[in-house]
Amino acid sequence: MSEADALRVALTFDAEHPDRPKGPSGNAEAILDTLRDARIRATFFIQSRWATSHPTTTERIANEGHLVGHHSKFHAPMSLLSDDGLRTDVREAEEEIERIAGASPRPWFRCPFGDGRDDPRVLAALNDLGYRNIHWDVEAEDWEDWQTGPGVRDRIVDGVRARGFRDVVVLLHTWPAPTAEALPGILGALDAEGVRFVTLDQLEEAQVP
Numbered sequence: 001m002s003e004a005d006a007l008r009v010a011l012t013f014d015a016e017h018p019d020r021p022k023g024p025s026g027n028a029e030a031i032l033d034t035l036r037d038a039r040i041r042a043t044f045f046i047q048s049r050w051a052t053s054h055p056t057t058t059e060r061i062a063n064e065g066h067l068v069g070h071h072s073k074f075h076a077p078m079s080l081l082s083d084d085g086l087r088t089d090v091r092e093a094e095e096e097i098e099r100i101a102g103a104s105p106r107p108w109f110r111c112p113f114g115d116g117r118d119d120p121r122v123l124a125a126l127n128d129l130g131y132r133n134i135h136w137d138v139e140a141e142d143w144e145d146w147q148t149g150p151g152v153r154d155r156i157v158d159g160v161r162a163r164g165f166r167d168v169v170v171l172l173h174t175w176p177a178p179t180a181e182a183l184p185g186i187l188g189a190l191d192a193e194g195v196r197f198v199t200l201d202q203l204e205e206a207q208v209p
């Protein structure tokens with residue numbers, strides 16, 4: 001394996017909040033356009049209530065070769081749900097995501113807000129349901145109102161650089177305008193460093209010796 005082959009970044013996008021007043025799926029569609037034009041596949045953690053509100057965009061995510069993951073039904077902190085509540089949330093959402101996307105989200109799960117990622121009860125329940133939680137290494141607070149396109153770009157690129165460009169999981173979201181604006185610059189800057197963009201399944205395969 002050459003040195004350059006070891007530089008891998010998995011871009012992950014949480015698709016969530018169907019009721020958010022920032023408009024329909026314009027930013028998600030712009031993100032998908034950018035990825036398509038750059039021939040890059042990413043991973044999308046989809047909240048099932050977002051999928052039911054944005055079925056066309058959900059279908060497009062899977063059709064364009066992106067990896068589909070599970071981001072719960074109600075986007076509630078998983079540690080606050082009872083065992084039964086957690087099981088119901090995950091199963092119902094799985095059925096909806098799979099029906100709309102046409103792809104199973106298993107085994108990829110991302111806990112809303114990262115809550116529950118270190119809670120053995122939550123992790124065991126997810127495991128029983130066929131999932132494991134995927135946290136992230138680098139984020140840009142792209143959900144904050146004060147964030148800007150250049151701010152997102154610089155935070156992501158600097159964060160990935162700080163980790164040596166090696167097997168870095170990046171968290172972004174589909175709905176903020178700064179994220180859609182930043183994405184071409186992120187792709188360009190990391191491509192110039194020799195980074196290869198991978199989906200989470202490829203990243204895990206790559207880690208097997």
Ligand SMILES: [Zn+2]
Binds near residue numbers: 014016071075111112
């Ligand atoms: Zn989320």
